[in-house]
Amino acid sequence: MRAAAARRVAVLGAGSWGTTFAQVLADASAHARVVVWGRRAEVVSGIAERSENPAYLPGVRLPAGVTATRDAGEALEGADLVVLAVPVQQLRATLARHAAAVPPGAVVVSLLKGLEAQTHLRVTQVVEEVLRAQPHGPPPVAVVSGPNLAREIAERRPTATVVAAADAAVAAAVARACSTSYFRPFTSQDVVGVEVAGAVKNLLAVAVGLSEGLGLGDNAKASVMARGLAETTRLVMALGGSAATVAGLAGAGDAFATCASNLSRNHRLGVGLSRGERLEDVLAGLGGTAEAVATSRSVTELAAGVGVAMPVVEQVTAVLHRGRHPREAAALLLSRPVGPEAA
Template identity: 45%
Template sequence: MTTRNPPAISVGVIGAGSWGTTVAALTSANTTTRLWARRSELADEINEHHTNSRYLSDFALPEQLTATSSMEEIVRSSDVIVMAVPSHGYRDVARDVAEHLRPWVPIVTLSKGLERDTQQRMSEVTAEEMPGHPVAVMTGPNLAKEIIREQPAASVVAIDDERIAGVLQRLFARPTLRVYTNPDVIGCEVAGAVKNVIAIAAGMGIGMGFGDNTRATLITRGLAEMTRLGLALGGELGTFSGLAGMGDLIATCASVQSRNNTVGRRLGEGETIDEIVDSMNMVAEGVKSCPSVLDLARVAGVEMPITEQVVAVCHEGRSAKDALTALMERDAGSELR
């Protein structure tokens, strides 16, 4: 990655998983960037060897990207904070960040999930734990290993402040990554949470040996579920046919790099959810978030049959075969409802 003349903005990325590290690598080409790693050993590896062998093996990181395990050090020195933390641990980390934040520093969330107990989106959790700070969401069809390989892709930064959106757009954009802005934070976050659930369903179909017709059906009807819920919660229709909606859904349901798709595939092949989760070193957000998505849908009065079956398989012991049978036996109605 080549370095541009950096603007006078420093970025702190909280969370050194695959996507957090990738985003930090992107912004480090545009401006001063530091990455927070929970483990000091990982921070040392990034600083000394420019690698993150646990999450992005075989990839060299930019030499200008530095890391630290000190939360206070990175937060106090940053003009923009990027939260690359899974939804189930997001609030605790947000509280730690809040202790050291300077006034009005924008927060960008990368997490595509809902908080289990409250069904809140991460922007809502951020607003509670870091009041008074602008909150943006970065989302889209962004598989980390493809982005860090500099394969052409696009992303969305969602915030209802055009000026901040423009600044963030420039911070994240690279010659191989087009960044679009979108004021619809609700729609982008709902899309990001639901697409992980649908990816598990699509993976189950693959694991059971079914082909492209099955996957296309699950993607299309999953998009319908996503859109219904998003509109009910105040999202904009166009978001769901865009990068945050359909774009991310296609990428996640089609790629073997997707953790959620992988979970579904292994479920379809007959493994248990406990076996799968215990063997993974990164969180599949759809497993954690699917009950919250379903709870949110029920409160909103939205029907989400694919999500119901994913919850049944991941949390209630139903087999993938029985889940697919239940979906196929539902009464067929109008496609437009």
Template identity: 50%
Template sequence: MTRAAVFTAGSWGTAFAAVLGDAGTTVRMWARRQEVVDQINTERVNRDYQPDLVLPDNVSATTDPAEAVEGAQIVVLSVPSQKLRENLVHWADLIPRDAAVVSLMKGVELGTTKRMSEVIAEVGKVEPERIAVLSGPNLSPEIAAKQPAASVVACLDHAVAEMVADACAAPYFRPYTATDVIGTELGGAVKNVVALAAGMAEGMGMGDNSKASIITRGLAETTRLGVALGADPATFSGLAGVGDLIATCMSPLSRNRTFGVNLGKGMTVEEVIAVTKQTAEGVKSCEAILDLARHHGVDVPIIENVAAVVHDGRTPEEVVRALMARRLKAEKH
């Protein structure tokens, strides 16, 4: 029987632990706080993050990271992308040297512009052939409610991708496999920034034409950047590309879309964080993604203007005018 460790017990980590458990995988979660561990082990719930999800009996928790990874064939990492490096420093030596390491994170690291799989390889000393990334339209409240969903597990070693897919193939969760790690990962990171833009349009009172335009041109930017990095352009037409993009840009469950809505209504970044008590991944990653695009000479006007609102104090109204006044040209993907 497959054993998996899940770091940590946040919203997506908890929901995915349930997916693994429902697929027949034995799961041990790592949580920082003893009260969370006690809730999971005695009440089968994580009240802080997924209060309505009753975890399967084959899911348990511990505060000891060494205990979490003991005997694990799969180690799942689910932390905020900008916190991965500092956390992985403490976990790297504990990861079994024959285990697959799965990234649930969707971001690009500030300062280094590294994708999460690159950080795992560097800090965790994990061979790229053992690193898998899981991405797709996977809003965690819907996964926790066991609503049908599909996703992509990508790894350079297709056999590893298949092993991870088998471990999380639950009745309501259908994983597909791929070898395009770059495209799968980049689609998951950039869609958060595009969702901020779509949310701003919503907050400003714009309709579906405006949001569809943002989503479509955001997909074009994502594809251009992905191809420049060596991704397969077909990836962006699939679950990890347009599938994840649509869900994140259109769903009220999306943190990034909701954050953008509040910005579009005139709130500052600091005001949104104070009200929601959360920071969306796109807010953290947009500068890193913009730096990555500039380094590769890729034109990304939507990403550039979102970063200008989030970090440079420009208003959504100003960036809309700037985007609409750009030079006319042929549509290219």
């Protein structure tokens, strides 16, 4: 990346987290120019003309360094950082459509938490596949993940996050680009652990939401979260990641925030389903994408392929895709054979 004083950033995706991260980047450097690409005319005009995203962050005034466009080529022109903030299942098509406009030497930064449904690939793997044909080869990719509820960060409430990249220098450069008084990044080279933990925590949020909606109590919610994190650790390690990552910001930290907060769409999804609402109706009322729906099958099948048992995740998948009643799912978890906690 070029010197911070001349930094230009493209953010592909004008939802709540993409817009919030644009704010973070602009706050991190008074000289940064951040261009958000979006599809909806009212969102783009709101950001460009009134410094506000009226659909996703009403009432939050964005810094002067943030603007927006409906032209992806315009957003990408000259960008040092290309930030991905579109839904995971739309990533491949979106990136393929605009791959030729990604500038040579740009660093790609993923804000996404999920797996591609058809391939079970992580986001960085999808990016590398799609951009493999770039004249200079696929660009370096970093992942930002942690307890990062967009609305709180947009209000400049403090949080920490992890920036992971295979190249430590890339992770450090991206961390510097998004470091502010309220957004504190730490670096990691465990891309697998950060991405897998981020994908699975969405399913844990659904599970905790189901428990909450059923009125099972705080003990049940804590038990689901703890057992879900143990499952996550087994999967991360089987895929080559580190258990320490799951114990940190990108794992437990993210899970604590997502499972406990009504700001989490996946949490609200679980609550709604437990109250007997139809999946389609709950999703329609969330105001954004709940990545757990598309990711649940991928995580379940990925775990089965490496021989990792994930009972909590399997029950969430059954509720989401096989019509299992949340109360039956809870009963099945409680009826599992008694055994060692570490098993």
